[in-house]
Amino acid sequence: MASPTTHPGVGRPVVTSRAEIERVAFHLFIENGFVSTTLDDIASAAGIGRRTLLRYYRSKNDIPWGQFDDTLDGFRESLRSYADRPVQEAVHRAVIDFNRFPAAAMAEHRVRMRLILTTPELQAHSVLRYADWRRVIAEYVAERTGTDPEALLPQTASQVALALSMTGYGEWLADEHADLPAVLERALLTMRSYLAD
Amino acid sequence: MASPTTHPGVGRPVVTSRAEIERVAFHLFIENGFVSTTLDDIASAAGIGRRTLLRYYRSKNDIPWGQFDDTLDGFRESLRSYADRPVQEAVHRAVIDFNRFPAAAMAEHRVRMRLILTTPELQAHSVLRYADWRRVIAEYVAERTGTDPEALLPQTASQVALALSMTGYGEWLADEHADLPAVLERALLTMRSYLAD
DNA sequence: TTCCATTTTGACCCTCAGTGCCATTATTGT
DNA sequence: ACAATAATGGCACTGAGGGTCAAAATGGAA
Numbered sequence: 001m002a003s004p005t006t007h008p009g010v011g012r013p014v015v016t017s018r019a020e021i022e023r024v025a026f027h028l029f030i031e032n033g034f035v036s037t038t039l040d041d042i043a044s045a046a047g048i049g050r051r052t053l054l055r056y057y058r059s060k061n062d063i064p065w066g067q068f069d070d071t072l073d074g075f076r077e078s079l080r081s082y083a084d085r086p087v088q089e090a091v092h093r094a095v096i097d098f099n100r101f102p103a104a105a106m107a108e109h110r111v112r113m114r115l116i117l118t119t120p121e122l123q124a125h126s127v128l129r130y131a132d133w134r135r136v137i138a139e140y141v142a143e144r145t146g147t148d149p150e151a152l153l154p155q156t157a158s159q160v161a162l163a164l165s166m167t168g169y170g171e172w173l174a175d176e177h178a179d180l181p182a183v184l185e186r187a188l189l190t191m192r193s194y195l196a197d
Numbered sequence: 198m199a200s201p202t203t204h205p206g207v208g209r210p211v212v213t214s215r216a217e218i219e220r221v222a223f224h225l226f227i228e229n230g231f232v233s234t235t236l237d238d239i240a241s242a243a244g245i246g247r248r249t250l251l252r253y254y255r256s257k258n259d260i261p262w263g264q265f266d267d268t269l270d271g272f273r274e275s276l277r278s279y280a281d282r283p284v285q286e287a288v289h290r291a292v293i294d295f296n297r298f299p300a301a302a303m304a305e306h307r308v309r310m311r312l313i314l315t316t317p318e319l320q321a322h323s324v325l326r327y328a329d330w331r332r333v334i335a336e337y338v339a340e341r342t343g344t345d346p347e348a349l350l351p352q353t354a355s356q357v358a359l360a361l362s363m364t365g366y367g368e369w370l371a372d373e374h375a376d377l378p379a380v381l382e383r384a385l386l387t388m389r390s391y392l393a394d
Numbered sequence: 395t396t397c398c399a400t401t402t403t404g405a406c407c408c409t410c411a412g413t414g415c416c417a418t419t420a421t422t423g424t
Numbered sequence: 425a426c427a428a429t430a431a432t433g434g435c436a437c438t439g440a441g442g443g444t445c446a447a448a449a450t451g452g453a454a
Contacts, residue, residue, distance in 0.1 A: 052403055128320065208421055
């Protein structure tokens with residue numbers, strides 16, 4: 001495989017990195033659009049073979065997501081750290097923490113999320129990426145409520161978290177100066193008042 | 198184009214119908230799985246050319262959705278019929294009505310939705326199909342609250358409706374004897390209690 | 395220094411989805 | 425019979441993705 005080297009140092013060294021590929025790919029995506037950019041374009045711009053590119057990323061759609069799965073462990077830990085809070089609050093806080101980024105990384109995050117949430121192909125694909133993220137939430141809620149992750153409450157919790165993230169990001173992307181945690185908070189309040197009608 | 202004939206009767210008549218294509222396609226999907234069934238398989242089984250098949254459906258992923266867009270007008274009307282109810286209740290009732298099917302059609306609907314919601318490719322694609330459905334809700338809520346469909350409340354309403362549908366269908370598919378309207382009602386109650394924690 | 399085990403690379407070939415183009419075909423109306 | 429019309433389907437092309445495998449580049453052992 002690409003990243004997780006079993007025997008470090010042994011064997012032919014890698015010729016590139018995910019970071020480098022993403023740098024090149026985002027440049028092309030922004031320049032020519034996601035759909036118009038072919039895997040060949042990215043591979044040759046990165047100076048690697050197309051086949052190698054597809055070993056670093058399972059599909060073209062996965063490139064904009066970068067190292068998303070690697071953040072899920074931290075998300076799990078974050079959830080556990082709120083064990084003393086009510087379940088809904090714990091999930092909400094963890095989701096907000098999940099969306100905290102250093103100021104220096106915000107501009108890049110905006111570009112990435114705008115690309116993902118405005119490109120139909122990537123919008124569709126996002127369900128599959130968010131499925132893992134939702135599973136983390138469902139498993140946490142199931143554990144805390146002594147139920148199955150597939151049960152109604154854990155599934156509801158994970159779907160609510162996704163819905164809040166979607167509306168939150170919509171607002172965030174529409175306002176260049178918006179603060180992500182603040183926007184997610186507003187989204188929750190809005191959802192509460194909508195359902196309490 | 199395929200279905201909407203501008204000058205009825207004039208020109209070469211159609212050789213098939215969406216209903217016929219779907220009948221054949223579902224048979225193959227169930228027999229061999231969605232991914233393993235190629236467009237060529239479907240086209241030849243339906244006795245039409247692959248090119249013709251792709252005129253009836255924009256993509257392979259759209260085939261399982263059948264005439265979904267055609268139901269959106271009825272959905273819009275259904276929403277309007279609840280103008281005397283509070284917004285959230287109106288949306289909820291319309292969503293439940295949207296998911297009412299004659300008993301004879303239930304078995305087919307189960308097969309269709311199980312295929313869509315358990316096939317990763319179709320799960321992903323569903324976002325794009327549900328986007329139109331969500332837009333109907335957002336526009337309705339925007340109209341009733343005097344806001345823009347892109348504003349936070351309309352978007353929240355539409356995302357909540359989607360989340361409820363997703364959890365509802367999950368429960369419904371897991372229980373062969375479940376009633377869709379009843380399950381959607383339970384999903385709403387669960388979401389309310391989760392958020393009121 | 396040389397060989398060897400190990401690991402990544404990328405070339406080649408294949409399948410399948412989807413699009414553009416366009417001649418062919420089967421209708422209705424004149 | 426002859427337009428006008430509209431669906432059909434064949435052909436060629438692009439692009440995503442997967443399988444296979446020989447070549448390349450390392451570290452370590454002899």
